[in-house]
Amino acid sequence: MAAYLKPVLKHGLVTALALSLVLTFISPLLAGAMSVDVTTAKSNETGTGSVLGGEPTRVTWEALVGDGEQVSAVRVELPEGSSITDDSSVKVTVLEGTTRLSPENTAVMNKGDASVDVSFAAPLQPGQRLRLEMYKVSLPNVNGEVTLSGTYTLANGQVLDLAPSPAIEVTHASTAEKISNWLGEQPAVQAWNSVTFLRLFFQPELIVSSIPIVAVGWLISLGLVLVGFPLAIPIGLIAAFMKIARARILHVLAAIYTGVVRGTPLFLQIYIAFFGLPLLGIDINQYVLAIIVLAVNSGAYLCEIFRAGIQSVPNGQFEAARSLGMTGPQTMFYVIIPQTIRRVIPTMTSEFILLYKDTSLLAAVGVMELMLYSRSIVSLTGNMTPYIVAACFYLIVTLPLIRVVGNLEKRLALADSGGSAPKKKGRKNRRGAFAQMREEIAVNTEQAAEELQEQVRIEAHVDDASGPLDMDEALDELQDGAAVDAQIADADERGAQR
Amino acid sequence: MSEHGSMISIQHLSKCFGDNEVLKDVNIEVAKGEVVVVLGPSGSGKSTMLRCINLLEKPTGGHIFIEDKEITDPKTDVNKLREHVGMVFQQFNLFPQLTALKNVMLAQRKVLKRSKEEAERIARFELDRVGLGDRADYFPAQLSGGQQQRVAIARALAMEPHVMLFDEATSALDPELVRGVLDVMHSLAEEGMTMVVVTHEMQFAKDVADRVIFMEGGVVVEEGTPDEVFNHPKHERTKNFLGHIQ
Numbered sequence: 076m077a078a079y080l081k082p083v084l085k086h087g088l089v090t091a092l093a094l095s096l097v098l099t100f101i102s103p104l105l106a107g108a109m110s111v112d113v114t115t116a117k118s119n120e121t122g123t124g125s126v127l128g129g130e131p132t133r134v135t136w137e138a139l140v141g142d143g144e145q146v147s148a149v150r151v152e153l154p155e156g157s158s159i160t161d162d163s164s165v166k167v168t169v170l171e172g173t174t175r176l177s178p179e180n181t182a183v184m185n186k187g188d189a190s191v192d193v194s195f196a197a198p199l200q201p202g203q204r205l206r207l208e209m210y211k212v213s214l215p216n217v218n219g220e221v222t223l224s225g226t227y228t229l230a231n232g233q234v235l236d237l238a239p240s241p242a243i244e245v246t247h248a249s250t251a252e253k254i255s256n257w258l259g260e261q262p263a264v265q266a267w268n269s270v271t272f273l274r275l276f277f278q279p280e281l282i283v284s285s286i287p288i289v290a291v292g293w294l295i296s297l298g299l300v301l302v303g304f305p306l307a308i309p310i311g312l313i314a315a316f317m318k319i320a321r322a323r324i325l326h327v328l329a330a331i332y333t334g335v336v337r338g339t340p341l342f343l344q345i346y347i348a349f350f351g352l353p354l355l356g357i358d359i360n361q362y363v364l365a366i367i368v369l370a371v372n373s374g375a376y377l378c379e380i381f382r383a384g385i386q387s388v389p390n391g392q393f394e395a396a397r398s399l400g401m402t403g404p405q406t407m408f409y410v411i412i413p414q415t416i417r418r419v420i421p422t423m424t425s426e427f428i429l430l431y432k433d434t435s436l437l438a439a440v441g442v443m444e445l446m447l448y449s450r451s452i453v454s455l456t457g458n459m460t461p462y463i464v465a466a467c468f469y470l471i472v473t474l475p476l477i478r479v480v481g482n483l484e485k486r487l488a489l490a491d492s493g494g495s496a497p498k499k500k501g502r503k504n505r506r507g508a509f510a511q512m513r514e515e516i517a518v519n520t521e522q523a524a525e526e527l528q529e530q531v532r533i534e535a536h537v538d539d540a541s542g543p544l545d546m547d548e549a550l551d552e553l554q555d556g557a558a559v560d561a562q563i564a565d566a567d568e569r570g571a572q573r
Numbered sequence: 574m575s576e577h578g579s580m581i582s583i584q585h586l587s588k589c590f591g592d593n594e595v596l597k598d599v600n601i602e603v604a605k606g607e608v609v610v611v612l613g614p615s616g617s618g619k620s621t622m623l624r625c626i627n628l629l630e631k632p633t634g635g636h637i638f639i640e641d642k643e644i645t646d647p648k649t650d651v652n653k654l655r656e657h658v659g660m661v662f663q664q665f666n667l668f669p670q671l672t673a674l675k676n677v678m679l680a681q682r683k684v685l686k687r688s689k690e691e692a693e694r695i696a697r698f699e700l701d702r703v704g705l706g707d708r709a710d711y712f713p714a715q716l717s718g719g720q721q722q723r724v725a726i727a728r729a730l731a732m733e734p735h736v737m738l739f740d741e742a743t744s745a746l747d748p749e750l751v752r753g754v755l756d757v758m759h760s761l762a763e764e765g766m767t768m769v770v771v772t773h774e775m776q777f778a779k780d781v782a783d784r785v786i787f788m789e790g791g792v793v794v795e796e797g798t799p800d801e802v803f804n805h806p807k808h809e810r811t812k813n814f815l816g817h818i819q
């Protein structure tokens with residue numbers, strides 16, 4: 076994370092550059108000793124301005140020869156933890172004003188202590204500028220500023236210390252960033268990236284380096300919804316009970332709550348909560364506030380889910396429980412709710428999925444979550460790949476849940492038509508038990524279907540208890556009812572004969 | 574009315590659903606131990622009358638006494654009343670998430686506060702009584718309609734009701750499943766249970782009823798012994814109704 080965000084937040088590199096520039100202009104005034112006025116390292120991270128520690132980079136070092144000094148050799152020491160390899164090289168440039176000179180010199184890179192020795196056949200004169208460009212050297216893998224030190228030798232043999240160089244901001248390279256850098260050097264990856272579309276949306280290096288960052292956002296989003304959703308459940312339940320309560324005031328309050336929350340965008344609710352509460356002087360931690368907003372929002376939807384679930388339980392269930400002397404709360408708790416839970420779990424899971432995706436809206440008010448983490452990399456790199464990574468992080472949660480919802484719904488449909496095996500079947504011979512269960516379900520389903528048909532037939536004739544009847548209708552009914560009664564009596568007799 | 578004492582006394586009962594007057598000045602007496610069968614065409618108010626007896630419907634007018642306690646009095650504890658009035662519905666209304674055994678145990682535990690052991694003992698006894706001792710661990714969906722209805726009867730009986738109300742208990746059943754339920758009801762009657770039975774099973778009425786009531790259009794048109802009502806109906810409408818059956 077830090078690798079990308081530090082530059083954004085601190086503008087470290089920019090500051091370092093600015094500082095170097097200022098020093099360039101004021102350095103002649105400080106002359107008298109050789110002054111190191113420029114040290115920079117080329118960014119070695121894909122798409123961003125950061126300099127990663129432990130990864131090859133190009134370090135540029137410049138110094139101005141001071142008044143009255145003649146410099147015959149310079150030794151530049153890279154900071155502790157830097158490395159120079161066989162691939163490393165150094166380019167020496169000497170400038171006088173804007174003119175490039177080519178004095179005879181020897182430059183040696185020391186792998187052992189990560190230093191560079193340059194010596195000149197003819198000493199450098201005051202006002203001349205020495206520039207060393209060190210290719211493929213690595214700075215230490217740390218977070219923070221590093222400086223280059225060293226010594227210079229005057230023509231008279233006197234050895235003096237170099238003043239500390241301007242600082243270079245180095246960011247710690249994670250494993251992912253190292254892999255990412257390695258990938259960037261692979262020819263296959265480079266070929267892939269030569270296709271604009273692939274580079275902009277599926278850049279391998281960026282996929283690798285954004286995963287650990289986006290993962291942090293993912294954990295935060297998941298955390299928000301894993302705390303917010305369970306809080307929404309009691310809110311939804313209470314609101315659902317209020318809605319079906321007989322007391323008018325409770326019903327009205329619940330209706331206002333669900334109406335307002337469901338009738339306005341979550342985006343707006345987030346804005347009001349995040350910008351409105353501070354105006355009132357209420358200062359809540361933004362993650363806590365995010366959880367509250369999510370819970371209140373989801374509670375309203377859950378309320379409707381629970382209410383519909385409760386009302387989908389046939390009225391006969393209430394009547395059967397009440398006719399056994401059970402109180403209202405007992406009926407709710409032991410008879411209605413258990414049936415409701417089974418029915419609402421699929422819809423509740425869908426609501427969870429929606430809420431999880433909706434955490435992305437919190438990015439608009441600066442809550443660091445999945446969306447904002449990926450957006451910060453996108454705005455740094457100008458590349459869409461982090462959004463694709465974010466999409467994957469949403470999907471690893473939502474896709475399995477979508478499957479779960481599907482399976483639950485299927486099982487619910489099966490249970491409604493068949494039911495499950497009796498408990499006493501025991502564990503052994505599971506296969507047999509399951510086969511039997513499937514058979515039973517099939518038989519029961521058939522039976523249920525037949526019963527239903529029969530019921531519908533009889534009800535249509537016998538118990539069509541609708542509306543006030545006029546005489547003709549009543550007579551018709553009387554005849555129909557009698558006809559069915561006759562049928563039933565017939566069947567009765569048949570039954571008795573058997 | 575009877576020497577054994579009154580179980581149910583319905584006096585000038587009326588019930589309106591909005592403008593629709595479904596029961597008009599209904600008067601019915603049921604003595605302890607009596608089996609009363611209520612006949613009548615669809616929509617005549619039989620179910621409504623039955624549901625008024627345990628206050629699943631609130632009467633609009635009149636008085637109902639059960640064992641000489643006025644249940645239409647607002648001070649009556651409705652839940653207490655319902656403990657003593659068992660009801661069996663056309664649609665069984667078993668609790669689908671519970672096994673047969675648990676269906677019969679639930680109200681015993683929660684309403685009568687019986688211990689788990691006692692409730693289970695009684696539940697198994699009642700399931701045996703309706704011939705389903707071996708189906709205790711089945712869920713309702715795994716039972717036939719007739720078996721479900723018998724579990725529903727066991728569930729009501731486990732509460733040790735003083736009177737049982739049956740609302741077309743066999744109307745939703747396949748013809749071949751009706752017998753088993755009627756047999757259970759028959760033996761209940763023989764054991765002396767007070768019963769009010771709404772049914773279309775004429776043979777059952779003739780065999781089991783002490784008294785038959787014929788309702789139509791929300792009023793009691795005729796009542797008497799099965800012999801009086803079936804063989805010598807006084808009213809034209811009764812004759813008409815029975816004529817279509819016999």
Ligand SMILES: Nc1ncnc2c1ncn2[C@@H]1O[C@H](COP(=O)(O)OP(=O)(O)O)[C@@H](O)[C@H]1O
Pocket residue numbers: 538540541542543590593595613614615616617618619620621622
């Ligand atoms: N809950 C209700 N709301 C409105 N009307 C009802 C309700 N229950 C029953 N009724 C009406 O009352 C009348 C009698 O119904 P019911 O008692 O079920 O008759 P029965 O059981 O004899 O067929 C019917 O006309 C029916 O439409």
Ligand SMILES: [Mg+2]
Pocket residue numbers: 538619620621740741
């Ligand atoms: Mg009815």
